[in-house]
Amino acid sequence: MAARVSPTHSPPLGLIAPFFLLAPIGLIAGGVLLSVHDSVVFVAINHPHTVAVTHAIILGWLTTTIMGATYQLAPVVLGGELLSIRAARVQLVVHIAGISWFVWSLFYWNRLAMVGAAAALVLSFLLYVVNMGVGVARGTRWTLPRAYVAVALGFLMVTAGLGVVWVLNHHQGWFPITLGRLSAHAHLGLVGWLGLMVMGVSYQLVPMFSVINRARPKFGWLALIITALSVVVFAAVIFTDPPMWVRLIGAVLLSAGPVLWAVDIVRLFRQRSRRRLDIHGHATIVSLVFLGLAVALGLAAATGTPLISNDEPARLLLAYAAAAILGFVGTPLIGNSYKVLPFLIWYHRYRSRIGLSPIPVVDDIYSGAAAHAVLGLHAAATVLLIGGALFAQLVALQVGGVLLAASAAAHLLTMVHMFFPKQSSRQRSIARSEVLAR
Amino acid sequence: MKTADIAQLLSNVYDPELGIDIVSLGMLYGIRVGERHIEIVLTTTSADCPMGGAILEGAETYLRSKTSGYEVNVNPSYEPPWAPEMMDDAARRQLGLPPRVKASA
Numbered sequence: 237m238a239a240r241v242s243p244t245h246s247p248p249l250g251l252i253a254p255f256f257l258l259a260p261i262g263l264i265a266g267g268v269l270l271s272v273h274d275s276v277v278f279v280a281i282n283h284p285h286t287v288a289v290t291h292a293i294i295l296g297w298l299t300t301t302i303m304g305a306t307y308q309l310a311p312v313v314l315g316g317e318l319l320s321i322r323a324a325r326v327q328l329v330v331h332i333a334g335i336s337w338f339v340w341s342l343f344y345w346n347r348l349a350m351v352g353a354a355a356a357l358v359l360s361f362l363l364y365v366v367n368m369g370v371g372v373a374r375g376t377r378w379t380l381p382r383a384y385v386a387v388a389l390g391f392l393m394v395t396a397g398l399g400v401v402w403v404l405n406h407h408q409g410w411f412p413i414t415l416g417r418l419s420a421h422a423h424l425g426l427v428g429w430l431g432l433m434v435m436g437v438s439y440q441l442v443p444m445f446s447v448i449n450r451a452r453p454k455f456g457w458l459a460l461i462i463t464a465l466s467v468v469v470f471a472a473v474i475f476t477d478p479p480m481w482v483r484l485i486g487a488v489l490l491s492a493g494p495v496l497w498a499v500d501i502v503r504l505f506r507q508r509s510r511r512r513l514d515i516h517g518h519a520t521i522v523s524l525v526f527l528g529l530a531v532a533l534g535l536a537a538a539t540g541t542p543l544i545s546n547d548e549p550a551r552l553l554l555a556y557a558a559a560a561i562l563g564f565v566g567t568p569l570i571g572n573s574y575k576v577l578p579f580l581i582w583y584h585r586y587r588s589r590i591g592l593s594p595i596p597v598v599d600d601i602y603s604g605a606a607a608h609a610v611l612g613l614h615a616a617a618t619v620l621l622i623g624g625a626l627f628a629q630l631v632a633l634q635v636g637g638v639l640l641a642a643s644a645a646a647h648l649l650t651m652v653h654m655f656f657p658k659q660s661s662r663q664r665s666i667a668r669s670e671v672l673a674r
Numbered sequence: 675m676k677t678a679d680i681a682q683l684l685s686n687v688y689d690p691e692l693g694i695d696i697v698s699l700g701m702l703y704g705i706r707v708g709e710r711h712i713e714i715v716l717t718t719t720s721a722d723c724p725m726g727g728a729i730l731e732g733a734e735t736y737l738r739s740k741t742s743g744y745e746v747n748v749n750p751s752y753e754p755p756w757a758p759e760m761m762d763d764a765a766r767r768q769l770g771l772p773p774r775v776k777a778s779a
Contacts, residue, residue, distance in 0.1 A: 312724045440722070447692070447719055447769065449757050509758040510692075511770030582690055583728065590687070590732030597693040 246312050249584045251324055255304020256577050256651055258332055262296015263566075263644035265339065270621070270637025278628045281550040281557075282418055288343035293561060294425065295335045295357070297644070301569045302433050303331070303364055305576050306385060307371075309437065314382045316374030319367045327367070331360035347407045354403040361396045365389050380456040384436020387464050391428025395421060416477030422557075423474065427467045427490060430565045435459065435497045438520060438568065442501060445516045445575060446508035454503060455496040463493025480539060487538035491531045494564075498524050514599075515607040519571020522615055526563025529622070533559050554625035562618040562640070570614060570647060574607045581654055596658040606650045613643035675741060677705040680712060683740050687733045689718075691725050694768050696733065700760025703751050712741060714748045717756045726750065 269289045276283050307324055311317050318324060334356030341349035368389055375382050398421045402413055443451035466489040473486050501524060505517070513521070533556035578601035586595040617639035624632030685697040696702060696716065704715035716733060718726040734748040758766075763773040 444720065444722065444724075445691070447758070449719070450755065509761075509769055509771060579691070579724065586690075587728045587731070590690070590728060590735065597688055597690045599693055 246580070246583065247307055247318060247321055247324065249580050251321055251328075252304050252308050252580055253577065253655075254328055255300055255307070256573055257648065258328075259297050259300035259304070260644040260648040260651075262292050262298075262300060262335065264641045264648075265296060266290075266293035267617070267637045267639070267641025267644060269343070270640065271634045273630075273633065273637070275628075275630050277554065277630075277633065278551050278625070281553045282415060284342055284345040286550075286554075288339050290422075290557070290561070291342055292335070292339045293566075294430070296339065298430055298561070298565055298569060300331065300335070301573065302430070303327075305437070305569075305572060306368055306433070308576055308580060309381075309385070309440070310368055310371030310375075314372060314375045314379070314385065316371040316376075319370035323363050323367050327360050327363035330356055330363065334360050347403075350403045351407055354400050358396055358400055361392055365393055379440075380453060380460070381436045381440040383457075384432050384439070384460055387460065388429055388432035388436065391424055391432065391464075391467070395425040395429055398424060414477050416474045420471040420475040423467060423490065424471050426560055426565070427463060427470075427494070430561075431467075431494060432460070432463060434523070434565050434568050435463070435494065437572070438497075438501060441516065441572060441575065442504050442520060445510070445514065446505060447510040448504055448508050451504055451507065453500045455500045459493045459496040459500065461493075462489075462496065466490050466493060483538040484535065487535050491534065494527055495531065498527055515574045515604060515611065516571040518608065519567045519611055522611065523564050523568040523571075526559050526567060526615075526618065530556060530560035530564050533622070551625050551628055555622045558618055558621040558625060562614070562621065566618070567611065567615060570607075570611055573647070573651060574602050577651055578602050578654055594659070600658050601654050602650060603653075606646070606653075610643055610647045610650060613639060613646060617643055675707055675712070675744070677707055680705045680707065680714070680737070680741075683737060684714070684733060687729070687736050689725060689729060691723075692719075692769070694761075694765045696729060698762045698765035699756075700762065700765070701729070701756065710743060711745045712737060712747070714746070715751045716748055717751055719756050721752045721755075 266289045269285060269292060273285055273289070277286055280286070307318060334353055337349065338353035338357055340346075341353050368385070372382055372386050372389070402418070402421060405411060405413060439453055439456055442448065466486075470486040470490045473482060478486075501520065505521070508517075510517070533552060537552035537556045575598075578598045581601050582596070582598050589595050617636050620632050620636035620639060623629070624634075624636055681697055681702060684702055685695045687696050688694065689696060689699055689701070692699065699719070701717050701719075702714070703717055704713075706713040714733060714737065716730055718729060720726075723729075730748050730750055734746055737744075737746045737748070758771065759774070761769070761771070766773060
């Protein structure tokens with residue numbers, strides 16, 4: 237039987253690598269903007285500077301990383317080729333230009349510029365979704381990751397569509413944009429797009445990198461259905477700025493899918509053969525911890541009174557957003573980057589020399605210690621931001637922003653370092669007697 | 675050329691993701707040595723392993739470079755599926771697994 241997946245149709249390294257190398261700049265920008273934020277951040281979650289920080293991180297860092305990773309994932313593990321490599325290259329240019337312009341326009345609240353930047357971003361998303369959609373449709377079988385990616389692509393477009401309406405509305409003034417309506421847009425993006433992507437891809441990567449034999453997730457399909465349905469229901473309900481008990485029920489429903497996924501991932505980890513976890517395994521576990529924190533903070537935010545004006549109402553929401561965006565979604569992407577990029581570099585640079593000369597293995601492409609340092613710094617920054625938000629400590633928030641930018645810069649440097657030529661650092665030898673005695 | 679010699683040669687081919695040689699990992703399912711022909715059956719830790727193709731190609735390239743005069747074919751097989759029990763103790767040690775329990779005589 238032939239292997240069912242193969243990197244033979246892998247897009248060129250020159251397409252994927254720029255996504256990974258440009259993405260941390262979004263987090264650097266977000267961290268720097270946070271470090272110069274003032275105390276208004278605790279009062280209004282929809283302050284222009286806060287919205288600019290959020291979009292720099294979500295679109296600039298997380299979405300750009302996911303786009304690069306999934307362009308690689310579609311042909312290699314989902315089994316379908318992309319529609320066009322050239323379109324993906326064009327999309328990257330449009331995407332980066334659109335994000336830079338959009339974050340700038342949000343920060344200075346320039347409504348006209350927002351419209352132009354949003355148009356560029358919609359073009360980027362369309363190019364991406366069509367390209368990836370074809371890749372997903374060409375897949376050979378409906379695996380869990382493929383289904384999650386397909387649904388997440390739909391949520392990306394819905395989130396973007398709602399975002400464009402908000403931007404046009406700022407310009408035209410059709411109707412008031414309440415915090416509930418912003419929350420609908422935010423959760424469609426956070427849970428529907430980012431969350432489902434992280435969850436779906438983990439069903440592929442966790443068994444692969446942790447060597448889990450005959451992995452059979454128990455709740456994979458259920459978590460997908462519950463998450464997809466609950467995010468639609470939650471967005472529809474929160475859109476109307478409902479009373480506290482309705483928000484609370486919505487938050488419980490919204491948590492159910494990701495919690496089921498988390499239970500599944502813990503079950504999978506228990507079955508692993510690779511007992512010594514690497515950066516990917518550690519990042520996934522850190523993500524699970526942050527998910528737990530995000531669920532608790534999200535429920536607390538729903539029971540509180542953050543949607544009406546009172547003293548520092550944005551604190552819980554801010555802490556929740558930090559745990560969910562930087563922790564639950566962000567940390568696994570850091571872990572994945574130390575797998576996807578080294579794999580690509582190895583495949584394109586060393587594969588042809590396998591068996592002919594000593595070559596590095598994938599682990600030799602990057603420093604495990606440096607990768608763990610980046611993960612630790614990012615997690616520490618996230619904890620500081622959560623604490624700073626919860627206790628309204630502006631200095632903690634600002635220092636957290638500096639640490640976040642520093643971790644992103646370090647992440648970028650470690651990824652650039654992967655491209656330098658490497659040698660096999662290990663001369664492994666299995667005793668001949670042990671081999672022959674088999 | 676004997677099958678043991680071929681196995682010894684293949685122990686120089688590594689799974690690039692795990693950094694462990696394919697023989698220790700238990701990926702070598704079969705060796706058949708003919709007059710001028712060597713046929714190898716290999717598996718990977720999973721049929722979904724993106725490194726699978728590279729490992730098969732690598733094994734074939736390496737054997738060809740070391741066995742001049744022989745025609746070498748490396749074929750994949752996923753039956754039976756690879757299982758952790760197929761690893762030897764050296765590979766298990768590298769992954770942090772305890773050694774296999776040996777059956778008492």
